[in-house]
Amino acid sequence: MTQTMTDQLPAGAADSAAVPPLPPPAKGGHRRTHAGIVPVLAFAGIVVAVMQTLLVPVIKDLPTLLGTAPSNATWVMTATLLAGAVATPIMGRLGDLYGKRRMLLTSLAVMVVGSLICGFTDQLLVMIVGRALQGFAMGAIPLGIGLMRDELPRERLGSAMALMSSSIGVGGGLALPAAALVAQHADWHTLFFAAAGLGVLSMLLTVLVVPETSVRAPGRFDVAGALGLSVGLVAFLLPITKASEWGWGSPRTLGLFGAAALILVLWGVMELRIADPLVDLRTTARREVLLTNLASITVGVAFYAISLVLPQLLQLPTSTGYGLGQSMVVAGLCVAPLGLTMMFVAPLYARIAARRGPKVSLLLGMLVIGVGYGGGIGLMQAPWQTVVIAVVVGAGIGLAYSSLPALIIGAVDPSETGAANGLNTLMRSIGTSVSSAVIGMVLARMSEPLGPVTVPTMAGFRVSFLIATAAVALGVLVAAFLPSQRKAAGARTTPLAQSADEAGTAGPGAAVAADVPSDAAGRSAPVAGAADEPAAGFRGRVVDTAGGPVPGATVTLIDRHGQQAGVTTAAPDGSYALAAPAAGTYVLTGAAQAHAPQAVSVAHAGEGTVAGADLVLTPTGSRLAGTVLGGPEGTALTGAHVVITDAHGDVVTHTTTGADGRWTVAQLPDGPYTLVFSAPGHQPTAHAVQLGGGVDGAGGDTRHQEVRLRPGATVRGTVRGPDGHPLADATVTLLEDGTVAGHAVTGPDGAYAFTDLAGSHYTLSAAGYPPHAAPISLAGGADARLDLELAQPGGAGQRER
Structure with missing residues (x-):
């Protein structure tokens, strides 16, 4: 057998079967610590969310700030969206191939560079380039989830992924009022410098706390697939974001949609034919993966709708009859509970998923979202009502977002975690893009003049909530068909x-x-x-x-x-x-x-x-065995201790010798070790050994270590006075080459003793009366007894036997 x-x-199965669902402990028994990984990775997700949200308070002022037309200013937001959509699956795949922590740091570094570019410019084209570089940080979400799967024990994985997945909402909710406060009281470029500072802090924490995972996907990076997916996504998302400006039936919009369909079909055919695709479409077409991604789109639509409706409603003047007349900062504070609630439901998700599974928590989350939007249609008459809407919808989105990575991870190989979660994050981004385009179009069509400008009507806000409710209802229908x-x-x-x-x-x-x-x-x-x-x-x-x-x-x-x-x-x-x-x-x-x-x-x-x-x-691994000898004759030592430490100094294992002085340790992974031998009455010793070179990885090799411990010499005796009686409180000092090797004070019986001596030539001195010194020569670990006699002043004596 x-x-x-x-x-x-x-x-085709050998590669995947050889990779266990969770990585093994570190080599040599040196286990990683997991303290701090979850908050550091969640902080990286929050930094990404801050980057996405920091310009929301100044969107309406961008044309003036950049000295350009409103149609051109929208590219500052569109560039980030497109770059994030392209970078998410690509960075996820690169993380699977070359290390998730490495790619996480790369994403954050590119974001920092983009933030600094934006912070030092007022030029539209330069600003668009900087914002596109900021969008690369979106890859941090799937990379962080992948790192959690690789590094965390199972009992912590559910709540950790929930927190990481919800970090987008948490960061967005916290950043909105903070960005509004900065925009009102400081130069708007400060927003970019703050984002750069947070990015640098996140990189530093990641380097200090997060280990690099050992899980790697086989194969090479699919450059052609990355280019094809990038072009196809841009061709698909660009008309979605600009259709309200270009017109949904314009030749430009329809032409880009057609080009996107053609490019993505050709890309899919290519991905199915190559050995190392950027996205494994066979895995993506699997029932649980496909339905989870479709549900992600609907959750993305519902998530963004509230961010488009509530801030506008809160800031509209009361003269409209339905506007709530709040400042930019107050509007941000009213929406902030959306993100905070998402963070607080992460532990609740973990309990639900542990008992009922992530499918149930996904369905429950989407039902809560539907209740929030449905009830919100009639709850938009006061600021406190918007807070209630934000809390309820945030709780639902937190449950739903937390469930998505668990469903994906449970259906893919560990080496595909980054790419699969990157694709799932892309589906959420597509949902938010569709939400932005559709609800933006609804609010633009259902508006009325207010002085020189037009503003959305209350009917437009309610229709937007109805669209979100319909989207989440569709999501419930899709999720219901997930494997039960x-x-x-x-x-x-x-x-x-x-x-x-x-x-x-x-x-x-x-x-x-x-x-x-x-x-x-x-x-x-x-x-x-x-x-x-x-x-x-x-x-x-x-x-x-x-x-x-x-x-x-x-x-x-x-x-x-x-x-x-x-x-x-x-x-x-x-x-x-x-x-x-x-x-x-x-x-x-x-x-x-x-x-x-x-x-x-x-x-x-x-x-x-x-x-x-x-x-x-x-x-597998190597086997160590040997014999420990000791005593003057080199006889076998029973009960001698053998301690084995690894290259880090950690104790790997220990054993004791048997009646014949023999010992054995098996199944040691290859690598350098230090063997420490000790026994009572003997000098300890240490030996270095390099293990490796086993045959076919089965059984390994056997290294024999025969060690002879040198007995520890003993000097003992009694200090006596001239009358032959023992002297108490006499100071006895043992010197080796002028260096103190031992120090003792006699008790009532005048006795002293020095044990475990490794040298051969000593000088023994005693004081308390006139000092007296005598040389000692030890040979071969022999014991010596030397009685000292301390005389009255003017006399001295010694007696050796």
């Missing part, structure tokens, strides 16, 4: 299990066992025992070659198409359970730190049957 991974994996979950013996799973009729097209993560407990991110949790075994599928144990359990081993089920059909981790006793989506032949793989992986072919008879399949993993 034992075969190598490549012997049994279907075509089923109850299992006291536990619930995420909505990733598929019915048997979908097994043929299911992809990685699509068929997580319906009756196996799973975490908030959609991965199966460890199975404790028979009470949790699936109604149909496989169960067994993961053991090593000695028959001992391998707790925490990753067990993956791969279908006949080479796609992941389920994944779980072994319980402390090595047991696991996985559901099978349909009858057929599968490949079951097991992988664990310091063990060679195993893959076996298994068959499932169909619904209602559970097949047993044990996995035997061969320990």
Whole structure:
């Protein structure tokens, strides 16, 4: 039954199966600390949101500030939107290939450069370039989520992703009043310098706190795919953002939409034919991924609608009959609860997702959004009512946004996390762009003159809320078709299990066992025992070659198409359970730190049957063994301590010698180590060893270390007076080459002792009466007894035996 991974994996499965859902501990047992990762990554998301929002208070003044026409000034906002849409999937893919932290720092650095360019210019074209560079920071959101998946333990992943996903709303809600305050009392360029400062601070915190992930996707970066997607997205989003100005039926708008459709179709055909695509369209077409992305668009529409309606309503003069006549700063403060509520519901999301799965929290969030917008249609007569609307809608958006990355992560391979979440973030951006265009058009059409300008009517505001309500209703309909979950013996799973009729097209993560407990991110949790075994599928144990359990081993089920059909981790006793989506032949793989992986072919008879399949993993790494000798004759030492530390100085393991002086340590990863040997009555010693060069990664090599510890010499005796009686409180000093090697004061019996001496020539002196000194010669660790006699002044003596 034992075969190598490549012997049994279907075509294309070897690479994905070799990558566990979560990264293993750091080499050599040196574990990373996770303190600070979540707040630092969430702060990066907030910085991105601040960058997006900082110009909102001065939008209406941009033509005057830049000395240009209103139609040209809108490019300052459009450039950021387009650059962010293009950068999000590209930076996500680059993060998967070359390191997510590295690309996160790159995104923030480009944003800082763009902010500084904007801060030092009043020229329209230069400002547009700077704003486009600022848009590259949008890649920080999917990169941060990917880092969380790679670095955090499962129990923290759900709430952490919720906070990161909600950071856009949090930053936007907090930045709006702050930006308004700055715009009212300082030069508007200060907004860009503040954004640059926040970006530098975020980079510094990331360097100090966030480790680089070891998870990498195979392959190369798809340059042609990146160019094709960039051109297609610009051709699609540009007419959406400018259609109200150009006209929805104008040749320019229709021509760009047609060009976008053609470019994106050709791009999709190319992506399906290359080995390392920028976006894996097969994964994207998977049911749970596709429906989650479609739901993301509707949530994006609902999120942006409130940001377009409430600030305008609050700032309109009361002379309109419905305007609330508030200042820019007060309007920002009334909308700020939108972002704050999103942040506060992150822990609530984690609890809901843990019990019911992210699909339920997504549906609940969208229903709350619908209630907020529906109730808001009749609650726009006072500032406090807008605060209520912001709180309710913010709570719903927080739940919905927090659920989206969990659904995506539960359906894709760890090496695809950045790209998949980048695409999902792009879908949200498309939703906000559509919301901006459609609601902007509605408010422009449903307006009335107020002096020299036209302002939206209350009917226009209400229609905008109705559009948001309709969008979220469509989102509920889409999300309802996400794979549903089923109850299992006291536990619930995420909505990733598929019915048997979908097994043929299911992809990685699509068929997580319906009756196996799973975490908030959609991965199966460890199975404790028979009470949790699936109604149909496989169960067994993961053991090593000695028959001992391998707790925490990753067990993956791969279908006949080479796609992941389920994944779980072994319980402390090595047991696991996985559901099978349909009858057929599968490949079951097991992988664990310091063990060679195993893959076996298994068959499932169909619904209602559970097949047993044990996995035997061969320990890898090197083996250390040896003997510790000591004493004058070099005999075996029993109970001697052997401590092994790694290159960081951390203790990897320790053991003691047996009755024959022998010791053994197995399964040490390759690398440098320090062996420290010690035993009572002997001088400790340390040896350096470099492990490596095992055969085929199975069993490793064996290094033998024979060590002889040098006995520690002892000098003891009694200090006596002229009458032969012991002297108390006499000072006895041991000198080696003029250096004090020991110091003692005699007790009532006059006794003194110096132990564990490594040298061979000493001088012993005693004082308290007239001082007296005597040389000592120690050979081979022998013990010496030297009695000293301190005489009255004028006399001295010694007695050695």
